[in-house]
Amino acid sequence: MHHSLDPLGSCSSVSWISNGAVLTTSSARVDIQALSHSVIRVRMLPPSDEHLRLPPSFAVVQPGRPIPAVTGEERTDCVRLSTSSITVEVQKHPLRVSFLRPDGTAVAADSPAHGMGWTERGAGCYKRFAPGTHFYGFGERTGFLDKQRTAMTLWNSDVNPHTPGTDSLYVSIPFFIAFSGQSAYGIYMDTAARSAFNMGRPRFMPWTSEIDLAPLPYPEVDSEEYWFGTDEKRLDYYFFAGPVIPDVVRAYSDLTGRMQLPPLWALGYHQCRFSYCPEGQVREVARSMREVDIPCDAIYLDIDYMDGFRVFTFSPRHFPRPAQLMSDLREDGFKVVTIVDPGVKVDSQYPVYRQGRRKRVFIRRPDGRVYKGRVWPGVVAYPDFARPASRTWWADNHKALFDAGVRGIWNDMNEPSNFAADTGTLDETALHGEPGAEVEHAYVHNAYGNLMSQATQEAFARLLPNTRPFIITRAGCGGIQRHACVWTGDNSSWWEHLMMAIPMCCNMSLSGVSFVGADVGGFMDSADPELVARWTQMGAFMPLFRSHSMIRSVPQEPYALGEPYTSICRKYIKLRYRLLPYMYTLLRQCAQDGTPIMRPMVYDFPDDPATHIMYDQFMLGSHIMVAPVYLPSAAARPVYFPRGRWANLETGRIIESIGEHVLVQCPLDQIPTYLKEGSILPWGREMSYVGQREQELEVIDIFPSAAMSEGVFSVYADDGETLDYKDGKFGFVDISYNYRARGRLALTITSRDERYRCTMGVGVVHILGLPAAPKRVLLGGAPLFRVASRDELDRQGFLYDPAAGRLTLGLHVPSKHVTVEACF
C-alpha cells in the first residue's frame, strides 16, 4: 500500500560515470546507465552495504554492447541523459525517473506521488501508464494475453491444478512489454527473489468488516498507475525503449541470452506419460506408434523408471536392462528422455546421497545441517546448484543415464517443490553458496530451475561432447531460454486449458522463452478423444510438441483414441514433420537474434487494434496464422483475418479480408491455419522420425502479394545433432520470387552449401493467388509443358487451377541454381 513505501526523497548530489550518472538521496544511491542506445539500466541501492550480500544476477549475460555515446546535462531541478533514441529525465526534488522519446513523449514515468522507494519487504517502483496500454510478458501466467488490471506475484510454485485464479506458477520472469497501440517499451526487473506487479488493478472497495484480511502481497495503485517490486533491498531494472514490440523482445533476449539450438529431433513429436512402466510398456508404446504410423521421436520415462525414485538409478525390477531397451528403441528411431528431479533421497545406502553429503553439495539450514524436505522419494536433500562444484557433481552423475543411452533430460520439481512445507517449497532462510558467502534461499528461489538446467547442460558438455543437449524444465526465471526449453507444467485435460495454452505460451515467448509448449491433451484428469484430437492439431504448430498425461488417467496416446481421432492425430503429427524445415529455420533465427517462434497476433499486426488483446489465435513465425478450435463439438469458429489475403494452408483457398472476423468451418479433422500473403513456405518430407529419410523440399508454397512484389525465404539446414554448426557447418536453401514486372514471375532456388552440403531435392512449387494461367513457363530457360492433371506432376510440367487461382509447377530438381520464369 502507498503508505508502506518509504520514498527516496530528493537528490542531494549527482556524479557522472561512463554512460550515466549516480544520484544520491538520503536513503539511496541511484545509478542510471545507458547500455545501448535503447537500453537503460536503473539501480536503486541502499546507502549501507547490505545489498552486497545479495547474489549477482542469474539472468543477465550481456549487460551492454559497444557503449553508446551518451550526453549528460544537469540543471537545478533535473538531470538529463540522452542516447540517440531515448532521454532519461530525472527530476531531483523528489527523485523521479522518466523516459522521453525523441518526439518528447514521456513513457514509463515514475508516478509523481510515489516513484521508487523501499518497502517493508524490499524495494519497488510506481509508474504511470496511458489509458489503453496493454501489458504482455511476465513469463508463465494463467489467464489471457493482456495483463492490464492484473496483480501478480512471481514466486516459482508447484501448483496443481491451476485455474485463472492461480497466481504464481513454475516460471517467474519479471519482464513485461507495455504497448500503447502506437509504441512499445519494456521493463525487466532483475531479481530471483519474490517479486510482484500490479498493473493498474483498481482498489478494493473500502468496506469495513470485522474480518481480518491478510495484507496484500503488493501495494495498491490507482487505475493509471502500475507498481513493481521485489523482496530484495535493491531495485535493479532495465528499460527497453523499443519503439516496437519486436525491438523490445530482441533487446530483452540480448540482455538475458539466447536459446541454444536443440537437436532437430526435439522439434518432432514427443510421447510422455506418468509413467510408462515396466519396460515392456515402453516397448509397446514404441511398437504401437510405428505400427499405427504415428511419427514420433521421443519417449519419456517418468519417475517410475527409477529405483525407489532415487535419481540416477534404474529400477532393477522394472527396467533391468536399460541399455538394451534404449538401443532397441534407437534402432527404431526413438530417443529416450528421462525425468530427473532435484530431490536426492536421504538414504545412507544410496551412493548419490552418500557422496553428496561427503562433498557437501546440499543446501543447508542456518544451523549448518543439511536442509531436508519431502518429494516423491520421501525425505530428500536438495543440491545447491548455486555452487559450481555442486553443479559439476550433479553433471557427472548423469553418466549412469547417458551410458544407458538416454539422450534428453527432463528437469521437474525444480521450483523446488517440497511436500513437507505449507509453502510447498524450501524455507526462505535455507542457505545456498560457498561457505562464508552464503545467500538465503529467498534470493535464489526463482533461479533454482535455471541453475539446475545449467548443471544439466554441463552434464551434456562433459559426458556427451559435441551432442546438442535436449533439456526440458518446469521451473525457471529470466534467462532460462539459455539452458532449456519449458513446458507449462501440470495443466488439466480441460478445453479451457487448451485455449489458455495459447496466451500462456505467447507470453512466455515474448518473455524470451520461445521453445515452449503445453502438455498436449492436458496432464491432470482424463481427456476425451475429441479434446486430444483438437489439442494435437494445435500442438503441431507450437514449438514444443509433447503429449503427457497423469497417472491413472485414461490412455491419451494417439493410437489409443479410436477412430476418427487416431487418424486426425496422425494427419497433424505428419503435417508437423513436413513443417520441420520451416520450424527449424524459425528456431535458428530465434537462437541468432531472439525473434520469437510462436507469437501473439499483436506482434505481427500492431497497427490493427483488433489484435491488441487477441488471445485465441497466434502466428507461427511471420508466415502462418493458427486459429485453434478450443470448444467441444465446434464445427465452426470465428477467425480474425488482419487486412490482406490469406491462403488456407491445406486447401489453398484464399480469403481476402479488410480486417474482420470470418466464421470458418472447422470439422473435426481441420484446424484453421492460413498462409499470409507474401509468404514462402517450404514443406519437408513425411517421416516417422527425424533422420529417417533424407530431407527434401517436397512442396514449396509461394503466395506473392500485390504489395510485396518480391520475397525471399532462406531455409536453414545443418546436421541437426552436433555442435559443428558453431564452426560454420551449416547452409541455406534460398527461395525467392520476383513479381515486379507485371506479366512476369521469376523464381529462383539455390543452395548455399559451401560449409555444409544442404542441397536437397525440390518437388513441386505452388504459386497461390494467381488470377490467370501463364502463357508459358520456363525452367532453366527450357519450356515446361502444361499437364492435364495433378497426377502428372510427379514429373516436370505445370498445371493451372482456375478455381483455386493456383499454379503448380512440377520441378523435381536439386535445389541448386533453379530458375523458373512464368509469363502471363
Ligand code: GLC
Ligand atoms: C509433476 C510433473 C509431471 C510429472 C509428475 C511425476 O507433477 O509436472 O509432469 O508427470 O510430476 O513425475
